[in-house]
Amino acid sequence: MSATEPKPFRTTDGTAWDAQVLEGQDRGHYMQSDAWARTREESPWRGLRDVVPVPAEGRELPIQLFERTAPLAGRIIFLPRVSGITPAAVDAITARAKAYPKRWFGLKMETFQAETPELVEAFERNGWVPAASSQYQHAVAVDLTGTLDEVAARFKKRARNSYRAAENKFGVTVTKVEMTPENEAEMHRLIGETKVRSGGYFRHPEYFQRIWDVYKTVGQGHFYVAHYEGEVQSMAFVIRFGDTAWYKDAGSIRENAKIFAPYLMQWKIMQDLHEQGVTLYELANIPDPASWETSDIKGLYTFKTAWAPEPVRYMPTYELPLTGRYALWAKAGRWLRAVYTRRTGDAWF
Template structure:
């Protein structure tokens, strides 16, 4: 059994990443290939993959063999994966190990950057949004109602100008709080392939005719994802963020989604002393539950090149971390 290797193109005009779809009768994976600058080699990344029936050992082995064949054909030294599989699935970890993958802990620039710990709301467990609303903490219900009483209005949009306003708010928030924001080209690709195809939307919170906050929600199958959010900083007393999330949950349910994924938190055991604890606390106020995935895995196709790559990872972490802290400080000053 072999993989069906279909080139579907690159969204990056600079060809930083090339995208493939690898599929077989028993599983599938999206493969992103990146060439290392100035070399003929590169790496493959399987975002949230592969998707397999992990109980079928023979099929998993066949997929692994075909994956190595594709990797060799593409001239890569490494295949990275971060399957969306809960960490308690030891059987999947064992299967990945038999495929030749090894679990790795990475930091900074060399992390895949998909969240390992996410917060998910099982909306169907409550019978729908109304059942969920009744089960929310009193303060959450109060804040949702308060936003309505203060005149906050939620406006769904999918037009291109909505994308631009959304991205501008992201940039303003990034400068104010000192975190990096992906460029317009990245968000334009999401708009074109997801929002414009009916798989997502922007929800704007408006007050007195002014936009005070916005979130982006994407939907696929039974799951909706709160991807990004931003505000002007003027919405705190209006509780607009509560009404935005509640609207996102309700509209996702109406579109057929049964899970609402509020995406990542930094730790499996958040502590009030953590700088990002407020993010976890806000999501928990919507009865979101913490789910931890298995983590990141590397399959070394060329052990010698991979060893050099791992050495480089360790060598650049300290200067990279220093540069990021400097970026944060400068961002807060502007």
């Protein structure tokens, strides 16, 4: 690697990479982990890694990148859910990317940090442009620090009332279960029911299965299931990376909504994560708080916001043009991605 042309590299030591990310990124996201790279091995995306010097802060920032060919424009680099970003880090990543080989026409980055004016300004003054997000911008993050009583005290009253009723009044039970083929089949069934009921977009079953296969192998993913009168009510797949966990996939039945099984399932998941030393549990996507009442998923907003005082607004997505070919992507990229999804049923990113 020359000093004038840094090149992202590939590594096979996943354990060392994970340790580097967890040390170098503040609350590293699972999409920056070795396991996530393994989930993408059979996709059009090729995993790469780089370690970016941030001289102004005397540190190095490890980042996981993915590249693929975009029709017409050439190759693009995607940095999913990077954390540990400061204005100085934006300066460093920009300079690093501009020195990459010219086969890449642009770089897209999604940041796993709350939006701040200082970071927005840093992206904009470095020439980054706003771009369509592949991940959600609004979420609920549950603080699991302190005792369990202190954790529960931060919930809204409806959360505590609901999970207590589920357990004490209705007899709902929640257990962590092995990720066996039988349990995976049940999870697929519940996700399918949820997809039909909601009418929303869901990835292919093969996409879910690939993630489950990898994460159960490395021990960073687990299933939880809620039962009522011997029948499965809902299931959840939770990923842990470092001291953070994510509510990744879920499915449920429509019946028995008044027994509050999802509330008890989340509380039991949090108790288990707390025992493992997890300090933050992210409940994933919610609608924009400014317009949630008109959203198709307003029920999710009501449910998830019961667990934290305020939702999180993550940084917007940005792209950095690296060559003149970026103009083709900026003009036709949205259309090309839509055509790809119609043809394959899968998301481009």
